[in-house]
Amino acid sequence: MQLSRGLTAATGPACWRLRSPPAPLPAAPRRVCVQPVLAAKKGDKGGKGGKGAKKSALADLLKKKEEATGSAGATEGASNTVPAECVSPEGRMLAFTLADSYYRLTKKFLLEGVDFEKLPAALFRAPFALLAHNKFQAGVTDPIYIYGNRAALELFEKSWDDLLQMPSRLSAPVEDSAQTDRNGLLEKAAKTGIVTGYEAWRISSSGRRFKIKDVTLFNLMDRSGTKVGQAAVFSQYETEDGVVHTIKGSEAGAEEDEVAAGPTIPTPEEIEAAEAAVTEQAAHVRSLKEVQGLQNNDIPVQIAVMELKKRKEQLAGLQKALEDALAASKAAFDDDDE
Known part of the structure; x- marks a missing residue:
């Protein structure tokens, strides 16, 4: 799905709707993120069987990896390239927490x-600016950012x-008034859960x-309701010349999305190709x-055995x-009630 096509603004600074009937966000991440891993582990491969494997199955696998690496290098540094951390199990959980907390409060x-x-790629390329910091983390007295999307x-x-x-305090001017106003908003959100409609330099x-406009500041909460951070989202800002700018989303092709997801979780086809190469x-x-x-x-046997190893x-x-x-996904998405 490409976010910058077919979008119309809806109520609120960061609620954007597709013109076609949308599917709702899942109630919990476990089934969506972990299930593909379980399916691959159980042998639900969906690809060609080992019997039909090509003679150079391992070479094909390595070539695929090299091509993916080359594509990643070609897009490195592009502002709309999704960071690898965003699609890690922890990054996916943070993306869910951002979306889930916003929905629960608004x-x-x-x-x-x-x-x-x-969701991680969609949030990163979304037509709004989204930032989060670790305000409620134990021992943190000077919160740092834990997330910022492309915008x-x-x-x-x-x-x-x-x-x-x-x-995160360095995002505001150093003047006492700016820092005092910012701290006041953070504390208000900490108590009430959310602050909406404010603007600040x-x-x-x-x-x-620049002045961020119509900002929504909200607490991040885990599934048990414990506060784990704060996030701010806005879709407009004003420059010092008085011009108001509306943030636009960015696009990426399916190939870049696949590269951004990275080789962290091998596909069933990759496992199957490697198995076929060993059998061959x-x-x-x-x-x-x-x-x-x-x-x-x-000598020919020794060389062949080395290749087999x-x-x-x-x-x-x-x-x-x-x-x-699989282990990381289970750890990241374990609910407190289990």
């Missing part, structure tokens, strides 16, 4: 018509890595000032011994990545 969708799997990074002139090291890393090489080793009559100390290591690596992703 009864409006932050984004409509977006399934959980695509926010562009507006504050920050990279993803730089923003995640930045104390902010400053970018280069010193450019094992058959070659047997052929050398049984058909050609070679022994273990013969290499392919087994490739398969083991993919299987471990799958197990790690």
Whole structure:
């Protein structure tokens, strides 16, 4: 789904609706995020069977990885490239928390018509600025940003890595009045859950000032209602020359979305190709011994066995990545009532 097409503004600064009937956000992330991993683990492959594998199955797998790496490198640094952290299990949980907390406090969708799997990319490229900091984290006295989408990074002139090291107080001018007003809004939201419709001056890393308008500041809550942070969302800002700007979303093709998702969770096809490559090489080793009559100390057999070990290591690596992703997903989405 491409967010910048077919969108019309709805009530509120960050509620955007698709013209076609949207599907609601899921009530909980567990089934959406973990289920594909479970399906792959159980062998629901959906691809071609090992019997029909090509002769160079491992080469095809490695080529696919190289192409993905090359595509990622080509888009590195682009403002609409989704950071890898956003599509990690923790990043997906944060995206859900942002959307879920906003809905619980406003009864409006932050984004409509977006399934959980695509939510991190959709929020990152959304037609509004979205930032979050770790105000309620234990021991934190000077909160830092834990999230900023593409529009926010562009507006504050920050990279993803730089923003995640930045104390959120530095987003406002250093004048006492600006900091006092900001602190007052944060404390009000902490008590009431949400503050809406305010505007305030902010400053970018280069010193450019702008006024964020019709802002919604809201607490982030986990599923048990415990406060875990705060977020601010807005879709308009005013520059010092008095011009009001409306934030636009950005697009990315399906190929870039696939690269952004990264190789963290191997696909069923990748697992199947690696298994076929091992089977293929094992058959070659047997052929050398049984058909050609070679022994273990013969050079062709030794070379073939080395290649077999290499392919087994490739398969083991993919299987471990799958197990790690499953474990991380379970840990990230465990509910307190389980």
